[in-house]
Amino acid sequence: MLNYLKNEYNMTYTENGGTAYRSSESFCLDMFFKAGAMRNSTAAEIADVVIRAYAEDPDKTMKIVFFARDARGGLGERRFFRIAIAALVRTAPDAVKKNISLFAEYGRFDDLCVLLDTPFENAAVEVIKAQLDKDIAAMNAKKPASLLAKWMPSVNASSKETRNIGRHLAASLGMTERTYRKTLSALRRYTDILENRLREMRKLYAQNGYKLPYIVFWNVNARCDAVPVNRSETGAALVSGYSPAVFDMVMGGDCTPESVMDRILSSERYSAITAA
Incomplete structure (x- = not known):
């Protein structure tokens, strides 16, 4: 009953x-x-x-x-x-x-801001500061940098909530608002230069009477945070190693709802994530 x-x-x-x-x-x-x-x-x-x-x-x-x-x-x-x-x-x-430490790997660095005003604020700020220091060094050495600066909240954003988070983060990083703003601006300009390479290549080809071939950016390093083109870019594609996995599972016959979920979650992609 x-x-x-x-x-x-x-x-x-x-x-x-x-x-x-x-x-x-x-x-x-x-x-x-x-x-x-x-x-x-x-x-x-x-x-x-x-x-x-x-x-x-x-x-x-x-x-x-x-x-x-x-x-x-x-x-x-x-x-x-x-x-x-x-x-x-x-x-x-x-x-x-x-x-x-995995927040930025699976999302963006600003996801860490959800931990501000929690017992884990210091841990989140440490992750951000470590990457910020690496990016500043990379910029100075003319090497690739992450997209951390692109996603960090600005202290002069139009949104009051974003401004407050940016000011909070700047203080937690031990930076004045002016230094924080100038540092992010410099890094954003630098990463924009990297992202503009495709457009520069297309222009160079056109100047010489050629059309740039279709380009596939294949991400074989899942820990690389940089993205070479945005979603609206034409003549280019972004692919990574495991995108066909769900389709293969569905086509493979073993397709109960829980088996699909379990196979995805038990893949190497999520092996580092545990509760304890």
Whole structure:
């Protein structure tokens, strides 16, 4: 009788009147299924999904959170990730602390700003400062730099919230607002020069009566943060090593919802992410 009542409660209807389930009966699978479709959900709704999943399986939950954020091999859901991390700072702080060094690997350096005004602010600032120092040295040596400066909040941004975060971060880095602003501006100009190489190549070809061949930028180093072209660039493509993986799984026959999730999360891409 109890199982019957549980099953009845779990039944619902789609917008078209079809029968469906309220839950897959796995909170982790529910989160995996919902993460890419919660852009209009409230922070409380996202936090509830994450906390329920973490109570069921901490390691799997952390992998799903980073898969949701993963800009290259995952869903690229920035807001979901930041709300999830904010919720986990309160409920599972050790799991967040263990993975701070991976934030920029799967997302962007400004994702670390979600840890400002938390017990992990110093750890987040240390990661940012270490990369900032590397980028300044790279710029001075005319070598490739990361996109950290591009994503750092500006102290003179149009958004008041962004300005406040930028001022907070500048102070945490031990920099005056003026030094912080000038440092980011110099690095942004430098990385813009690197990003403009493709356009310079196209212009050079055109001056000599040729059309630049179609160029594929193949990212074989997952720890490289630089992106050579933006989304609107024509005549070029960006690819990385594992993009066809999900398609291969679906075509391979082993295609239950949980098996697809588990195979993605157990891949080498997410092996470093654990809760403890």
